[in-house]
Amino acid sequence: MGEGPPSRYMEVCGTHTVAIARSGLKKLLPPTVSLISGPGCPVCVTDQQDIDTAIALAREKGVLLATFGDMVRVPGTNGSLAQAKAEGADVRILYSPFEVLRLTDENPGSEVVFLSVGFETTAPLIAAVVKEAARLEYRNLSFLILHKLLPPVMEALLGEPPALAGSGPSLPVTQGSPILDGFLMPGHVCAILGVEPFRFLGECYHLPGVVAGFDPDDILLALWMLQRQRCQGRAEMEIAYRRVVRAEGNRTAQRLLEEAFQPVEARWRGIGNIPCSGLALRQAYSAYDARGRFSLQVEPAPDTPGCACGEVLRGLLSPPECPLFGRACTPQSPVGPCMVSSEGSCAASYRYERIIP
Amino acid sequence: MCLAIPTKIVERDGSDALVEMNGVRQRIRMDLLPAARVGDYVLLHAGFAIALLNEEEAQETLDLLREVEVLSS
Ligand code: SF4
Numbered sequence: 004m005g006e007g008p009p010s011r012y013m014e015v016c017g018t019h020t021v022a023i024a025r026s027g028l029k030k031l032l033p034p035t036v037s038l039i040s041g042p043g044c045p046v047c048v049t050d051q052q053d054i055d056t057a058i059a060l061a062r063e064k065g066v067l068l069a070t071f072g073d074m075v076r077v078p079g080t081n082g083s084l085a086q087a088k089a090e091g092a093d094v095r096i097l098y099s100p101f102e103v104l105r106l107t108d109e110n111p112g113s114e115v116v117f118l119s120v121g122f123e124t125t126a127p128l129i130a131a132v133v134k135e136a137a138r139l140e141y142r143n144l145s146f147l148i149l150h151k152l153l154p155p156v157m158e159a160l161l162g163e164p165p166a167l168a169g170s171g172p173s174l175p176v177t178q179g180s181p182i183l184d185g186f187l188m189p190g191h192v193c194a195i196l197g198v199e200p201f202r203f204l205g206e207c208y209h210l211p212g213v214v215a216g217f218d219p220d221d222i223l224l225a226l227w228m229l230q231r232q233r234c235q236g237r238a239e240m241e242i243a244y245r246r247v248v249r250a251e252g253n254r255t256a257q258r259l260l261e262e263a264f265q266p267v268e269a270r271w272r273g274i275g276n277i278p279c280s281g282l283a284l285r286q287a288y289s290a291y292d293a294r295g296r297f298s299l300q301v302e303p304a305p306d307t308p309g310c311a312c313g314e315v316l317r318g319l320l321s322p323p324e325c326p327l328f329g330r331a332c333t334p335q336s337p338v339g340p341c342m343v344s345s346e347g348s349c350a351a352s353y354r355y356e357r358i359i360p
Numbered sequence: 361m362c363l364a365i366p367t368k369i370v371e372r373d374g375s376d377a378l379v380e381m382n383g384v385r386q387r388i389r390m391d392l393l394p395a396a397r398v399g400d401y402v403l404l405h406a407g408f409a410i411a412l413l414n415e416e417e418a419q420e421t422l423d424l425l426r427e428v429e430v431l432s433s
Binding site for chain 2: 124125245248
């Protein structure tokens with residue numbers, strides 16, 4: 004691998020970020036190969052205003068808010084869901100979104116809201132739950148959908164393709180794009196989507212991508228395949244995780260996504276609004292949209308002062324380059340979401356890669 | 361968030377399946393993988409099977425790893 008050209012590869016999956024940090028892989032790589040974390044942690048990319056909306060919802064009288072564990076400690080403008088819970092709000096943590104149906108059965112007097120984040124790996128699960136809720140005609144259940152899509156954010160991060168510079172529509176990232184030579188592709192997002200939605204990386208940006216599994220072996224193999232593509236002047240989508248990922252993905256899951264959701268503009272923390280990068284429930288399921296059921300007006304919120312999560316998520320800064328890293332901001336008292344979520348690059352870097360003086 | 365782990369299907373029942381992992385049994389949803397059968401290995405994510413594990417394809421990865429080893433030795 005060392006003989007290849009100097010290369011900077013981005014991983015766009017938080018599970019990869021953790022696997023890379025935990026295995027100490029970066030120390031084993033030749034100095035010419037560097038790994039940069041991108042916007043791969045769903046909790047971290049959730050906009051502050053959306054977090055504030057969830058907290059406001061949890062504080063509404065009669066509401067039971069259920070969500071995944073990582074969301075609970077993320078600081079909003081005024082406290083977190085954990086704090087709201089300590090002050091009496093009914094906030095529950097679920098392992099599987101399907102459990103929300105049982106929870107709704109057990110709490111007929113509550114308005115149950117499921118706060119849902121995640122990329123294309125998780126969204127089809129929610130689609131299945133919404134479909135089941137509609138089939139069984141649940142009345143006191145709704146969903147606050149904050150799902151995000153990876154292909155549009157990768158495109159936005161890269162900015163205008165070289166061939167189109169100056170001619171295409173302007174993209175939201177004005178603050179600069181990271182310099183990259185390829186992508187370590189998210190294994191489980193690709194298990195759902197397949198590789199087709201990512202072919203634009205090679206076609207428009209001449210960047211190779213290799214779908215990687217999550218063992219250190221899997222990641223090394225993918226990096227080697229990326230270097231091989233670079234040496235051979237290729238920029239294609241390859242799969243180094245064939246025991247799980249098929250080129251066409253999981254068609255049933257894709258149909259579920261298509262049936263329940265439509266793409267909408269979404270706001271990403273530190274990145275801004277990106278067209279068609281989020282999901283909203285389709286008309287047929289609008290009765291289950293928490294935004295329609297509750298009229299919540301939450302002020303737009305500035306990102307946390309001093310926190311460089313935006314730059315970290317765009318791959319422009321590494322976590323230790325944030326002035327607060329390890330000082331004002333630690334996993335015990337996190338300032339930004341990148342330090343809260345176990346998959347955040349700051350948390351992974353603090354836990355596994357920190358050089359203790 | 362996208363963490364998923366391999367498990368083996370030991371019972372199949374409508375949109376559910378019973379899977380086993382290190383001797384622990386768990387009921388999971390099969391909405392995303394309706395055709396999977398008893399004996400199949402599936403990848404489990406947040407209570408749902410999301411992908412079928414394919415042993416033949418796993419061999420291909422092993423072959424590639426071997427190629428890497430040969431090249432770098
Ligand atoms: S170290 Fe803390 S404050 Fe700095 S970018 Fe990371 S989460 Fe934000």
